[in-house]
Amino acid sequence: MPSPEEFSCTCDTGLGWVFGCSRTGAAHVRARRPCEDSYALWSGSAGAQPCIAFAIADGHGDPRHDQSRTGAALAVDAGIAELVAFHRSYADGSIPRQQFRAGFKTDFPRRATRHWRELVVQDAGRRALPPAPASPATGQDQNFTRYGTTLITALVVHDSILVGQIGDGDLLLVMPDGSIDFPLPRDPVLAGNETHSLSSPDAHLLWRTATLDRGQGGIILAATDGISDSFNGAESEEFSIFIHSLVDRIHTYGTEAVAAAMGSWLDRFSAIASGDDMTLVWACINPEEQPPYEPWPKTNAPVSAGQGW
Amino acid sequence: MPLAAGQRLHAEQLGTMLHVIKKIGEGTQGEVYLVEGPQGYQTVKWYKPEQATPDQRVAISYLVRTGPPYGAAGKRFIWPLDLVTAAGAKQFGYLMARIDTQRFAELGEVWAHLKPVPGISALCEISYQLANSYRALHLSGHCYRDISAGNLMFDPKTGDVLICDNDNVGVNRQSHSQVWGTLEYMAPELIREETDPSTETDLHALAVLLFYLWVWHHPFHGEMEYRYHCWDIPAKKQIYGISPVFVFDPANPKNQLPMDPDYAIARERWELCPPELKAMFIRAFTEGLNNPGRRVTEGEWQTLFLSLRDRLVPCLHCHAENFTDVTRPHISCWHCHNGIPPPPFLLIRRPGGNSCLALSLGATLRSRHIMPGAGPDDGYQAVGRVVPHPSLPGAAGIRNISESSWLVAFPDGSTAEVPPGRAVPLNPKTSITIDGISCTIIPPSRVFP
Numbered sequence: 003m004p005s006p007e008e009f010s011c012t013c014d015t016g017l018g019w020v021f022g023c024s025r026t027g028a029a030h031v032r033a034r035r036p037c038e039d040s041y042a043l044w045s046g047s048a049g050a051q052p053c054i055a056f057a058i059a060d061g062h063g064d065p066r067h068d069q070s071r072t073g074a075a076l077a078v079d080a081g082i083a084e085l086v087a088f089h090r091s092y093a094d095g096s097i098p099r100q101q102f103r104a105g106f107k108t109d110f111p112r113r114a115t116r117h118w119r120e121l122v123v124q125d126a127g128r129r130a131l132p133p134a135p136a137s138p139a140t141g142q143d144q145n146f147t148r149y150g151t152t153l154i155t156a157l158v159v160h161d162s163i164l165v166g167q168i169g170d171g172d173l174l175l176v177m178p179d180g181s182i183d184f185p186l187p188r189d190p191v192l193a194g195n196e197t198h199s200l201s202s203p204d205a206h207l208l209w210r211t212a213t214l215d216r217g218q219g220g221i222i223l224a225a226t227d228g229i230s231d232s233f234n235g236a237e238s239e240e241f242s243i244f245i246h247s248l249v250d251r252i253h254t255y256g257t258e259a260v261a262a263a264m265g266s267w268l269d270r271f272s273a274i275a276s277g278d279d280m281t282l283v284w285a286c287i288n289p290e291e292q293p294p295y296e297p298w299p300k301t302n303a304p305v306s307a308g309q310g311w
Numbered sequence: 312m313p314l315a316a317g318q319r320l321h322a323e324q325l326g327t328m329l330h331v332i333k334k335i336g337e338g339t340q341g342e343v344y345l346v347e348g349p350q351g352y353q354t355v356k357w358y359k360p361e362q363a364t365p366d367q368r369v370a371i372s373y374l375v376r377t378g379p380p381y382g383a384a385g386k387r388f389i390w391p392l393d394l395v396t397a398a399g400a401k402q403f404g405y406l407m408a409r410i411d412t413q414r415f416a417e418l419g420e421v422w423a424h425l426k427p428v429p430g431i432s433a434l435c436e437i438s439y440q441l442a443n444s445y446r447a448l449h450l451s452g453h454c455y456r457d458i459s460a461g462n463l464m465f466d467p468k469t470g471d472v473l474i475c476d477n478d479n480v481g482v483n484r485q486s487h488s489q490v491w492g493t494l495e496y497m498a499p500e501l502i503r504e505e506t507d508p509s510t511e512t513d514l515h516a517l518a519v520l521l522f523y524l525w526v527w528h529h530p531f532h533g534e535m536e537y538r539y540h541c542w543d544i545p546a547k548k549q550i551y552g553i554s555p556v557f558v559f560d561p562a563n564p565k566n567q568l569p570m571d572p573d574y575a576i577a578r579e580r581w582e583l584c585p586p587e588l589k590a591m592f593i594r595a596f597t598e599g600l601n602n603p604g605r606r607v608t609e610g611e612w613q614t615l616f617l618s619l620r621d622r623l624v625p626c627l628h629c630h631a632e633n634f635t636d637v638t639r640p641h642i643s644c645w646h647c648h649n650g651i652p653p654p655p656f657l658l659i660r661r662p663g664g665n666s667c668l669a670l671s672l673g674a675t676l677r678s679r680h681i682m683p684g685a686g687p688d689d690g691y692q693a694v695g696r697v698v699p700h701p702s703l704p705g706a707a708g709i710r711n712i713s714e715s716s717w718l719v720a721f722p723d724g725s726t727a728e729v730p731p732g733r734a735v736p737l738n739p740k741t742s743i744t745i746d747g748i749s750c751t752i753i754p755p756s757r758v759f760p
Contacts, residue, residue, distance in 0.1 A: 087542075091541060107461075109542055187423075207576070209423065
């Protein structure tokens, strides 16, 4: 888990770059509470197929969710682990894209949720948290509730971008022409400003997922709700202006310069607006490449060892 | 090459021009655009270059030429209306009707609480309409080849169904397809590569889809799947194709549901399924797994869901819908656990077999109850409806809302003609003759259909 005071970056030269930055909210600083957001970035390859994965989580933070800071950290760990495992499981390249994408929608929410629960059980055992009674309403172990968190994940591979989200927060795609697309439907509004959670008994059903073509590339942004709340919501004109100005600065000053300045920008937004923790991950995705150089001969002639290398 | 806003497209058979408004979605085979033409707003699926093959073009042209199945069952298919091309483009697409995505939901949207959860009667209706439409498709000599929740949309309130992505439809056991279905829905013999997609493999996929609709779970996701740390393609082939075991197989507990929160909802929803439905799923996923001839047919599904819907009564306390059980006079509400007084039933004696309709307030007698399978509206025309007595609290009657009079024989032996607009009191042993079909009002304990 990166320190909230730092930014992290990871890259794959073929796919693009991804950056993340997390800041403790002004209200949390005043109340001497830690940052309850978390994020994780990963790049690598399996079967010579590169991928970028990132995850961002927002622990719920109220007294019922007193372990939610850890819950958020475990959520991004589980999210990245399952994204990478998913990528590996399809990395031999022979799986039709339809199966790959359908598999993400049907399997990833279930696997990521289960992985998070396993990590929570391990953590609660390691830290010897007293066992919590089962919820009278759901029969579920309430230790999961103590770790409650949201989670947003994204996986970028050769031809596809796969995204999933449970709970609030924002995930958006800025296309090369500047248009902004929200590939996932908005989180349904729940009573009392609550949100869906990985700790819900039906969490594996509450995910929203989408699969996109990598196509012409673009910039994917994932943010905890503290950021869009500072701009009157993700669909407000102010938030759109912020996103466009961010993209302009990335193009003008370069990604590293923007990444270095992001922490202070987020601090200012939190101080003058929502006061909440703020975490932002953005991935600059290169346009999809044409099919790579074909090292094998097109003919059916047998290839002997060393030939063609 | 994607389409651009304002680009002009040509509908080949209709000979009309279409203007691209905007992209509204994308899938694995292509992108979907909102277009405007002489018929107003419609949509075009535009194939990606690798999918825009000569074979696919021939397949779309064939579907445009043949049209969807006849009647109400066919209208649920978002069928290709015309082949669409663009000047200078090697790709092509097809024109189809526009879907009202505010009204119609995907199952995943219901799970994520983005759209309302369909009630039990709506669920019966969705299931009936699915079976009815696939029956019509199969009767026309075609198979769908990609039945899955991803291709289904439904109105959570009314249960009306739309079946999307019909470009994979082909002639049963003859035409080839670029799509072999979604692994979770593929019949075991298809996964084992022993056969091509057919109406028989469609029946397996239909059963999986119905199980998803009712239980919100995959029929083979149990202990065996739970133990796989790496859920890759070989693991899936093992679970879905090589050694599939139904999670509720009464004779084989090897793959029962693990005691994990992920499986609690499936366990609860299974318990809410009526015994007839459970029996049908058990047959589909035990005998039907390796013996395609024992799979539950679309006709069996549609008969079951019609009869289940006819047995629904609302709880007087919480209004939750409950299945009445003709073998037990007393039932408890699944939601609030209060007792539900059983309503009288209408026993309908038809030449093809008897059926029962629970006569709770609002229950509707339709033309299909009297003349099964009749009419282009699929027998949906209301003939009678149970209404409260205008002045006697607790009393109810069945009102004639057809266009012809009913002949009624009362328990005291007297008879009367009940014209449209008038009602018959729900007194046991009252017989009503509607279009020559004899119906009798009887208390639940007397029902032996």
